[in-house]
Amino acid sequence: MKKPPFHNSVHFTIKGLMWILRNERNFQFHIFGLIINLFLIVFLGLSNTETALIILCCFFVLTTEAVNTCIEKICDHIQPEFDINIGIIKDLAGGAVLLSVIVSLFVGILVYWPYLNQKISEF
Numbered sequence: 592m593k594k595p596p597f598h599n600s601v602h603f604t605i606k607g608l609m610w611i612l613r614n615e616r617n618f619q620f621h622i623f624g625l626i627i628n629l630f631l632i633v634f635l636g637l638s639n640t641e642t643a644l645i646i647l648c649c650f651f652v653l654t655t656e657a658v659n660t661c662i663e664k665i666c667d668h669i670q671p672e673f674d675i676n677i678g679i680i681k682d683l684a685g686g687a688v689l690l691s692v693i694v695s696l697f698v699g700i701l702v703y704w705p706y707l708n709q710k711i712s713e714f
């Protein structure tokens with residue numbers, strides 16, 4: 592099969608992202624998290640390195656969520672009936688999202704804690 596031109600590939604990729612944004616509640620929730628973090632980055636005046644870490648974590652979670660949704664869709668397509676192996680595959684994909692969220696929370700606490708501590712002591 593002939594490969595589509597580059598601008599078509601970008602178009603299809605954006606279409607995929609728009610689909611997940613419209614249809615997946617968890618993805619929307621993580622986008623909300625990204626917006627909150629962008630607000631905190633500006634409000635607290637995070638350094639470049641701290642900003643990079645937070646943005647990296649947000650997109651890491653969004654990426655694992657997109658891959659998880661993709662795996663769920665493939666599973667539902669190839670096996671709509673109950674199947675023990677499909678269950679394990681879906682649980683593993685969900686586990687990957689959980690791992691990305693755990694490490695992001697850990698990084699978030701390390702980055703934000705000194706700023707929040709300072710704001711609290713100013714009151």
Ligand SMILES: Nc1ncnc2c1ncn2[C@@H]1O[C@H](COP(=O)(O)OP(=O)(O)OP(=O)(O)O)[C@@H](O)[C@H]1O
Pocket residue numbers: 617659663670671672673674675677678679681682685
């Ligand atoms: N076909 C199946 N066979 C066996 N177990 C399944 C099957 N489909 C779903 N499960 C079990 O149900 C769980 C939830 O699956 P489901 O497809 O509903 O994901 P979900 O609730 O949409 O997950 P997420 O919140 O990550 O989007 C899976 O992790 C798995 O344990």
